[in-house]
Amino acid sequence: MQKSRLYYSMMNSSISTIVFFLKLVMQFVVRTYFIRVLGVTYLGINGLFSNVLSLLSLAELGVGTSIVYSMYKPIANNDQNEIQALMILYKKAYHYIGAAVAVIGLALVPFLHFFSSDLSSQEGFIWYYLLFLGNSVLSYFFTYKRSLLIANQRSYLVNINDFIFLFISNIFQIFLLLHYGSFTLYLIVQLIFTLLGNFSISYKVDKDYYFLKKSEPKKLGKEKVREIKKNVVGNMSSKIGGVIVMGTDSILISSFVGLAAVGYYSNYTMIINNVQNLCKQVTNSITASIGNYIVTANKKQALELFKRHLFVNYTMIYFSTLILVSVLNPFIRWWIGEKYILPPLTVSLIVINLVIQMFRNTNFVFIDSFGLYWIQRWKSIFEAAINLIASLILLAVFNLGINGVLLGTITSSFGYVMWIEAYYIFKYGLKEKLSVYIVQIIKYVIPLGISVGIVFYAQTLFQFSGFIGIIAKIFFACAMGMVLYTITFYKTQEFVYVRNLLIRIVKR
DSSP states (O other): OOHHHHHHHHHHHHHHHHHHHHHHHHHHHHHHHHHHHHHHHHHHHHHHHHHHHHHHHHTTTHHHHHHHHHHHHHTTOHHHHHHHHHHHHHHHHHHHHHHHHHHHOOOOOOOOGGSSSTTTGGOOOHHHHHHHHHHHHHHHTTTHHHHHHHHTHHHHHHHHHHHHHHHHHHHHHHHHHHHHHOHHHHHHHHHHHHHHHHHHHHHHHHHHHHGOSSOOOOOOOHHHHHHHHHHHHHHHHHHHHHHHHHHHHHHHHHHHTTTHHHHHHHHHHHHHHHHHHHHHHHHHHHHHHHHHHHEEETTTHHHHHHHHHHHHHHHHHHHHHHHHHHHHHHHHHHHHHGGGGGOHHHHHHHHHHHHHHHHHHHHHHHHHTTTTTTTTTHHHHHHHHHHHHHHIIIITTTOOOOOHHHHHHHHHHHIHHHHHHHHHHIIOOOOOOOOHHHHHHHHHHHHHHHHHHHHHHHTSSSSHHHHHHHHHHEEEEEEHHHHHHHHHHTTSSHHHHHHHHHHHHHHO
C-alpha cells in the first residue's frame, strides 16, 4: 500500500529525533573518556583533522543532493528503468570522487605541519591523519545507495543503521581507551565500523530495490545527463562557501591560537552542532516530501508551505536559543570542569552564529526542493571570500582569536549569504517579493531577542548549581519561553497549523 507524505515525514522526523538523542548520549560518554584519557591536545588533533577532511569533501559537493533531486520524479512515477540508470551514473561518479579525495588527501601529507605548529611535537600525527583519510574515502564507495533511500522518503532506515554500528563502535572505543589509551586503536575501530555500516546499508538497498540488478539497464538521454551535470556544478559551487566557512574554523584557530584552543572550542561546537543537527533532522527529514509535493503544487501553496516550514524551524531556534543561553557554560563546567569554560562573549557569539545558521535551514530545504543549484552557483564563492578575509583581518590585525573566527562567520552568513539564498528562492522558486521573507524574519527575530533578555535576566534572580541546577534552568527557560511564545504567536496561521499537526501526530 502506498504510504502518505505525512506518514514518511512522521517516520523520518520521529526516528531521526530518537536516534539523534541516543547518538548524543553516546557522543558525550565517548568524549568524556576521550578527554580524561588522551587530553585536550588529542582533542584538538581530532577536531583539526575532521575539519581538513570536511574541506576534502568539496569533491563530493553537488553530487549527493543532485542525486536526491533527480530521483524525485522517477520515484513518484515508479520509473524503475530511469532510477536504475541514475544509480549507475552516480556509482561511477562516487567512485571517481573517492579516488580523487584519496589522491588529494595523500598529497596534503607533506604540508600538515603548516596547519598548526603544535602538530610537529605530536608523534604519529601523520598516521592519525591517514586513518581519518581512510575512513572518509571508504564512505564514498557506498554513499550513492543511501541516496536512493533518502529520495524515497526512507531516511529513517539510514539513521537506524548508522546508529547501530556507531553504538557498537563506541563501546569498543571506550574499552580500548580505558585499557590501552591509544588514539590509533580508537581511529581503527572507527574505520572498521564505518565500513561495516556501509556494507549493511548497501545490502538493504540491493534487497529492497531488486530491479537495480537488471542486466540491460536503460541509458539516460543526453538532455537528462546535461541537466544533472548542470545541477551538480551549480550545487557544488553553491555549497563550497558553507564547507569553507565551517571547515576552516579549526584550521584558523589551530594556526593562530593553538591545538589546545581547538580542543576547548570543539567541546562547544560538539554541543552546538548537535543542537543544529537535531533541528535539521526535523526540517531535512521532510525535504523529500516537500520536493515530491512541489512537483504538483501551485505557487500559492508553495509559499504557504515555506511559511509553515520557516515557523517550525523558528520554533526550534527559539527554544534551543533560550536553553543554550541558560545552560551552555554551566553544563561545560559540570561536565568536564571549570578550565574548559570559554568567556561569555565567545559563548554569545557561538549562540548568535548558531541562530543564523539555523534560520538558513529552511533556505537549504527549499533550494534543494526547487533544484535552484545552477542559479545560485556564485553565491558561495563570495561567501567564502567574505568569511576568510574578515576572519584573517580579525585574527592577524586585531588578534581576536576564537572571537575573530566567529565574527568572520557571522559577517559572511548574516551580512550576505542568508539574504541571497532567500532572494533566489523567492524570485525563481516562489515567484514572490523578497520583502515577504524580510518581514517574516523581523517578526521572529524581535520576539526571540526580547525572550532571551527576559529569560536570562530572570535566571539571575535565582541560584542554580550542579546537574539539578542545569535541569532547573532548562525547565525554567522552556516554561517561561512557552508563555512568551504563545502570547506572541497564538493567533497566527502558522501557529494554528503546527498545533493541529501536533494533535494529528499524537492521535496517530
